[in-house]
Amino acid sequence: MSVTELHGDRAPDSPATPPDAARPPRRPAPLTALLTRLHFYAGVLVAPFLLVAALTGLAYTITPQLDAALYGDKLTVTAVGGQPRPLADQIAAARAAHPDGTLTSVQPGAGERTTQVVFAQEDLGDRQHTVYVDPYTAEVAGQLTTWFGSTPATTWLDDLHRNLHLGDVGRHYSEIAASWLWVLALGGVVLWWRRRAAGRARARHLLVPDLSAGRGVRRTRGWHATTGVWLTVGLLFLAATGLTWSRYAGANFGAGLDALRAGTPEISTALDGAPPATGGGEHKHGATATAPAADPATYDRVLGAARAAGLSGPVEIAPAAQDGAAWTVAQTDDTWPVAYDRVAVDPAGGTVTARSDFTDWPLLAKLSKLGIQAHMGRLLGPVNQVLLAALALGLLCVIVWGYRMWWQRRPTRADRRAPLGAPPARGAWRGTPWWALLVGVPMVAALGWALPWFGGTLLGFLVVDALAGLLARRRRSVPVSPAPAGS
Structure with a gap:
């Protein structure tokens, strides 16, 4: 027996073997397959919530500049004077301009900032009425209906980001987005890392997209994955901090x-x-005591x-x-x-x-x-705003590329044409090691309890996926009646 035959290599004079036949498609590990299917479904179904959150969050990043443009005459003084007037004089001027309501707080002005005298009124609900006073002249600069210090424009954008102006019902959207954002971010990093470890991507392509790839799903996946890796830390931060203010997970x-x-x-x-x-x-924006x-x-x-x-x-x-x-x-x-x-x-x-x-x-x-x-973009001033805007824009790109991959993976052959790409194959959990299930199931259950909208939507994914699989098996098992004789 020759060395070639011993090692199973093709002899020089043997017929050429097609690459596809010589190298059968690699089956992903059960955990990878399971994570791929979860990442796909969560990306397709949760991405619209993330898209809205990214767009509204991007709009919120410009609120300091928007306030300065819309309310600069109220928030800042015309000219900085010498010693500020006593607060008693400023409060008296504010009370004369707005005799209704109960005075709940005063924020003394200094430098270019005006003094804010805040009144609570029953007809305003959780809003307040703020009178802005020039601390150097004790003259009223203007009045606004505010929400714990936020101007009307900032309040409107804040409500848009938190609940789409739908109240408590609308808060569910932002909680779903925050509950799944960290899952999608970490899951994407793990999948991209395992792809590199399996030899299908170079190490540098973890952080740099593969520009040598031709047009199609491979190039789109490179941009989607590497951008997601760069954004991971920021997205995890947004998810964690957003959940602390959510309705159920925040409680x-x-x-x-x-x-x-x-x-x-x-x-x-x-x-x-x-x-x-x-x-x-x-977390509270301010005191509400009367x-x-x-x-x-x-x-x-x-x-x-x-x-x-x-x-x-x-x-x-x-x-x-x-x-x-x-x-x-x-x-x-x-x-x-x-x-x-x-x-x-x-x-x-x-x-x-x-x-x-x-x-x-x-x-x-x-x-x-x-x-x-x-x-909220306040901690680091303009730098904080730029970082948040970059995160929002990056997340928008990742979402668009994800949907583009779904479109590019659709079958285009005449006998298999489909409007969208098929999801990864189901049944990966059956090959998952017992120890992974023993550890993973209780951990996921605990997360589902702590993050109710994560647990509820995950359960919904599993139920729908199981029903779809059951219907597919039933269709395959229905016997086909033979054609009548002579037809």
Whole structure:
């Protein structure tokens, strides 16, 4: 027996073998096949939610510039003067311009910023009425209906991104998008890595698309995958921070912070030395308590005590919700390095009765707060806006390329023509190792409980896929009646 025959190679004089016959198509590993099918279905069915979230999020990134263009005459002063007028004078001017409602907070102006005097009104629901006052002249610069500090334009875009202006029902769309975004991102990276490990793509093509590939699905897949790899960290960040504000997953997140005592700590406003209330994981845009009428001069006294205690920069003064309690003054500087220290001040004596510094917050509370500010484009200023816009544009490209691959994979032969590409073959889970199922099923169940919209839609995918497979098997098993004799 020759060496050639021993190794199974073709002898020099043997007939040529077609490449397809010599190298049968590679069957993917069960886990890869299962992940491929999940990635395909989630991409096709969830991508519309992600598309809307990316478009609305992209629009939201320009809100600082939009506010400056639309409301610059209210948010900023005409000319920076010398020493600001007392808050009592500014509040009196705001009250004269808007005599209705209950004063709930004051944000003193400084530099180019006007003072914001906020009033709550029952007919506005969760909105407030904000009067903007020039701190140097105590003249009213304008008034707006706001949502915890957000202008009407920003509020409109925020509602569009969160719920498409459909209220609680619309919030489901954004929660579905955030619940699946991390699954699609990580799943795509794993699939692309395994493809490279299997020898079908060079290592550098993990981060650089294969430009040598001809037109068609291969080139589209290269752009889809490599762009997704570059975006992965940012997409995981958006998914995690978005879920903390979602309706159901966000409630579970808040409950988890409470259980771990890792929520934002409350500051005690009691004047009798009572301990502060337990912290909570719920995220709030601002205080909503309605306070009794107070002497405007008290705001100057409370602000002076807070400044003496070291609270610099922009702050918000909130009067007590009832008599006999301390007022709170909180720093509101969202730009890094952030300033979120708070003090409670006795309005009568002007003494600090309690303090809560950002450095003392639990780690999870700090990460949650910073993550939300970065998600909203505030933490790093214009750089933050550019990064969010790049993520949104990149995600839009990945989605378009994904649908394009679906179109390019469609059969085009005359006897097999189809409008779209077929999904990956089902049944991969039957070849999955038992240990993977033993670990994976409880883990997925736990994730489905923590992220209800992920678990619900995943269950829906499985049910629909199982029914489709059952119908397909039934059609194949129906016997074909023989043609009548003589036909």
